[in-house]
Amino acid sequence: KAGVTQTPRYLIKTRGQQVTLSCSPISGHRSVSWYQQTPGQGLQFLFEYFSETQRNKGNFPGRFSGRQFSNSRSEMNVSTLELGDSALYLCASSSLAGNTGELFFGEGSRLTVL
Amino acid sequence: GIQVEQSPPDLILQEGANSTLRCNFSDSVNNLQWFHQNPWGQLINLFYIPSGTKQNGRLSATTVATERYSLLYISSSQTTDSGVYFCAVVTGANNLFFGTGTRLTVIP
Numbered sequence: 001k002a003g004v005t006q007t008p009r010y011l012i013k014t015r016g017q018q019v020t021l022s023c024s025p026i027s028g029h030r031s032v033s034w035y036q037q038t039p040g041q042g043l044q045f046l047f048e049y050f051s052e053t054q055r056n057k058g059n060f061p062g063r064f065s066g067r068q069f070s071n072s073r074s075e076m077n078v079s080t081l082e083l084g085d086s087a088l089y090l091c092a093s094s095s096l097a098g099n100t101g102e103l104f105f106g107e108g109s110r111l112t113v114l
Numbered sequence: 115g116i117q118v119e120q121s122p123p124d125l126i127l128q129e130g131a132n133s134t135l136r137c138n139f140s141d142s143v144n145n146l147q148w149f150h151q152n153p154w155g156q157l158i159n160l161f162y163i164p165s166g167t168k169q170n171g172r173l174s175a176t177t178v179a180t181e182r183y184s185l186l187y188i189s190s191s192q193t194t195d196s197g198v199y200f201c202a203v204v205t206g207a208n209n210l211f212f213g214t215g216t217r218l219t220v221i222p
Contacts, residue, residue, distance in 0.1 A: 033210070037155075043200065043212035056208055088155050098208035103147060105157040 002027065004093050004106035012112045018079040021109045025072050025093030031055075032074035033099065034066060037088040037108075046089075049074050050097035078111075086113045116141045116205055120213040127191050127220050135186040135216045137201035144204045146177050148186050151198040151215075160186070160199075191220045 005024040013019050025032050033048035033056075045058040049068035066076040072093075078085055090108045094101035117140040127133055137146070145164040149157040161168050161175040163184065168175055172191075177184040188195055201213040 035212075042214060043202075045210045045212075056210075058209075090155070090157065092157075099204045099210040100144065100208060102159065102162040103202070104159060105149070107154060107156045110155070 004091060004104055006089075006091055006106035006109050008109060009107065010110050010112075012114060013081050014114050015081055015083060017081050018077060019081060019111060020075055020077045021089055021091075021111075023074045023076075023091035023093075023106060025074070025091075026104055029093035029095050029104075030072050031094040031097050031101065032068060032072065033092050033094070033103070034074070034076050035090045035092070036060075037090060038084075038086070043090075045099075046076065048097075048099060055098050081113045083113050086111060115209070116143070116203065116211050118201065118203055118211050118213040120199075120201060120216050122216060123214065124217045125219070127218065129191060129193060129220055129222050131191050131220075132187070132189045133191060133218070135188070135199055135218075137184040137186070137203075137213050139182050139184075139203050139211075139213075141205060142182070143179065144206060144208070146179075146184050146204075147202045148175055148184070149200045149202065150195075151200060153197065157200065188218075191218075193220045193222055196220045 031050045034046040048056040068074045088108045092103040092105045148160040165179045174187045
């Protein structure tokens with residue numbers, strides 16, 4: 001059974017650009033959640049999607065957005081990048097909605113903003 | 115919001131030693147997981163443990179939800195156990211919060 005797949009693994013952008021990250025969950029899982037990890041703020045919850053609907057949202061500005069497709073794959077987008085957006089972005093999949101189930105994480109996408 | 119504190123923040127062990135990592139949370143939770151973050155950044159599931167005790171090889175975990183803490187035990191530590199250990203809790207409103215992490219270094 002394939003795990004959670006995130007692409008791209010590494011990327012470099014400049015301030016003001018936008019970025020799109022992709023996450024394919026474990027087969028059969030309909031929940032995908034996203035997290036940001038930085039040295040200063042630690043691991044923070046961004047948002048969670050279940051069956052193409054955003055179910056939960058963390059405390060991040062509107063520049064951070066996401067969506068989920070009918071095949072449960074999810075994308076997150078960050079617009080107008082700032083230096084502080086440099087981080088490891090992790091996604092997790094689960095069989096249950098609302099952060100209530102066991103989470104399985106991908107390897108992450110490491111974003112550097114110059 | 116809920117506070118999730120892990121202790122100790124850093125731990126250095128000789129290979130073969132045992133250790134106990136603690137996760138304290140300030141409010142009631144619906145579930146709790148322990149993760150090990152490997153050097154490449156991936157979070158590896160260790161335990162899904164809203165309450166009670168579970169064991170998996172050299173690792174075991176206990177959550178006492180009524181007293182708002184969870185413990186992760188590592189016995190006969192190996193160098194491959196090095197990394198950062200996180201607990202994550204889910205509140206009644208289904209919001210998820212990670213702990214502050216414990217960085218473990220196992221020396222040969």
